[in-house]
Amino acid sequence: xxxxxxxxxxxxxxxxxxxxxxxxxxxxxxxxxxxxxxxxxxxxxxxxxxxxxxxxxxxxxxxxxxxxxxxxxxxxxxxxxxxxxxxxxxxxxxxxxxxxxxxxxxxxxxxx
Amino acid sequence: xxxxxxxxxxxxxxxxxxxxxxxxxxxxxxxxxxxxxxxxxxxxxxxxxxxxxxxxxxxxxxxxxxxxxxxxxxxxxxxxxxxxxxxxxxxxxxxxxxxxxxxxxxxxxxxxxx
Numbered sequence: 001x002x003x004x005x006x007x008x009x010x011x012x013x014x015x016x017x018x019x020x021x022x023x024x025x026x027x028x029x030x031x032x033x034x035x036x037x038x039x040x041x042x043x044x045x046x047x048x049x050x051x052x053x054x055x056x057x058x059x060x061x062x063x064x065x066x067x068x069x070x071x072x073x074x075x076x077x078x079x080x081x082x083x084x085x086x087x088x089x090x091x092x093x094x095x096x097x098x099x100x101x102x103x104x105x106x107x108x109x110x111x112x
Numbered sequence: 113x114x115x116x117x118x119x120x121x122x123x124x125x126x127x128x129x130x131x132x133x134x135x136x137x138x139x140x141x142x143x144x145x146x147x148x149x150x151x152x153x154x155x156x157x158x159x160x161x162x163x164x165x166x167x168x169x170x171x172x173x174x175x176x177x178x179x180x181x182x183x184x185x186x187x188x189x190x191x192x193x194x195x196x197x198x199x200x201x202x203x204x205x206x207x208x209x210x211x212x213x214x215x216x217x218x219x220x221x222x223x224x225x226x
Binding site: 101 | 116143145147154155157160162167168170202204206212213214215216217218219220
């Protein structure tokens with residue numbers, strides 16, 4: 001079945017450092033790919049998405065490119081802030097239903 | 113536009129009891145999905161409803177059930193609660209537009225079973 005694998009955390013960075021969180025997927029067909037963020041005590045917020053190969057999703061300085069050849073959707077940000085500290089989830093949704101498959105989540109800590 | 117609302121936000125129940133959680137989707141969204149989030153298993157899909165019909169179901173026992181009303185509000189019920197049912201239960205409503213879709217999540221209901 002479909003699955004998502006993302007790098008284990010926690011990831012600890014200093015403010016203004018470069019962030020990469022790796023994500024790879026296994027899916028039939030042509031899934032849509034997402035990154036969600038979860039702040040402490042809150043639900044999930046959609047951070048960015050890409051619906052087809054070579055699409056780049058971007059939001060709030062975060063970017064991810066849908067790479068079909070490597071089945072990857074890595075999250076990047078050029079300069080992280082303390083306020084980016086949260087758990088990040090890579091996810092996919094296949095057409096025909098509304099079931100999202102999530103990765104295990106990567107906790108990010110950003111130190112001032 | 114109001115977001116997805118879930119009630120109650122926190123709940124403490126005793127093993128063997130049953131519980132009902134409620135979710136109101138974003139106005140105009142007809143699909144509602146439910147997920148269970150635990151530290152050990154992560155986020156797992158429970159079921160999805162569209163126009164009062166269950167269209168997709170995850171791999172959970174029959175103790176977990178749900179329904180959707182004509183106004184798209186949804187409830188999920190867990191009967192005969194077990195300690196392992198302690199989790200954050202998230203509801204999501206889906207916007208569908210021209211074949212593209214996005215899920216919007218509520219804040220969740222944190223269920224503690226003692």
